[in-house]
Amino acid sequence: MPITSQLRPDGIRVVTMDAPPVNALTVQGWYDVAAALDEAGGDLDTKVVVLRAEGRGFNAGVDIKEMQHTTGFTALIGANKGCFAAFKAVYECAVPVVAAVNGFCLGGGVGLVGNADCVVASDDAYFGVPEVNQGALGAATHMARLVPQHMMRTLYFTARTITATELVQFGSVLEVVPRDRLDDAALQVAGEIAAKDTRVIRAAKEALNGIDPIDVNKSYRFEQGFTFELNLEGVSDELRDDFAGTDKAKGKQ
Template sequence: MPLSTEVVDGTIAVVTMNYPPVNALPVAGWFALADRLRELGADHSVHVVVLRAEGRGFNAGVDIKEMQRTEGFEAILGANKGCYAAFKAVYECAVPVVAAVHGFCLGGGVGLVGNCDSVVASDDAYFGVPEVDRGALGAATHLARLVPQHLMRTLYFTGRTIPATALVQHGSVVETVPRAELDATALGLAREIAAKDPRVIRAAKEALNGIDPVDVHRSYRFEQGFTFELNLAGVADERRDAFVQDGKAAR
């Protein structure tokens, strides 16, 4: 099942993404995730959400192959709207969202994690935004929530990745653990939050969003405008075609 939910201890909703081979979500997947998070936030029996994934890595962003086999701009528009909806749903979920990240977390994955409330990761996890190499822009808003500004710009311009162990030093990842311990660690943190009075935690989530110094929705939407420009100019299509061809050559 591409998207599943398990309730632990009656109060913790564990949402699992499973889109083989690399958890690059199709358009429908982003909207499905957004819907699921909104539903869970509206359910007052849910105190915390844990967002995790199966497979080789947490998330590889959007499904570029879906874009390139779809005529016109329908897929790129869908991916942009879907990502916006999913990132927004994470940020606005009425309860805290804990990300449990393993392996790669790229592009749209950084968009999800950057909007989560707490992040734990396996010691093999790494983060990056390769949008520049794909002829797109986006998720700098969310990468900037994980690393300081100058490092964010360097990572963004170069497409480099950064290990989760380094993010612990920046305070954006709570801790890194062996992959075999990741789920238990994320659940341990979720249980700690779930044990609090849920009325206070829901108020705290709303309050913390209200004092956030950056409007993540407006900031990300501004970035997306440049992606549309690059698509109209034909640049994005060229870069996505090159990515797909490189993937075929690698096989």
């Protein structure tokens, strides 16, 4: 299964994404992430969640090929709703979520990480929101939780990426470690949280969400509206064809 969840004896629940080749999740995959986080928060034996991934990178966002091989807007709507559900589930999980990021973290991956409570990364990790290349908008809400406003805008408009090492200076990434130490680093900080009284930690998570200056759910939903507009205009479909290398795109060359 692309998404697995395992509760350790110490109360740390490890949720793993494993969808080769690049962890670009299908519509169902995003809903599965949401379900795993919802289950974790509802389980009183879970004290903290570590969200991690197997393979070359943490997450490459939405499965563009699934979208391009589905007629109509069904896959688009599904992907938008699935991403919304997954990001919301991370943010609203009743216990803290520690993201352990390896390799690339793009698009929807930034949505997951930006809504996490703590981020550790491997020394090959990098982050980006290349949505403009595919005629979509989204995850600026979450990138803005990782970098200052002007940096977020530059990354968004240019589709550039930023390394985990650079994010340490902004305080959004706790630490950067060699890739073979990433899981240990994530479990270390998760263990510190799990050692606290879980009743206090759950109350603290709710309290911190309650004082957040930005409503991340409404903010992201607002962004998604522009994605729908671009799709109705046909812009997004054209750019996704180019990206996915479909027969339609090849016919234009």
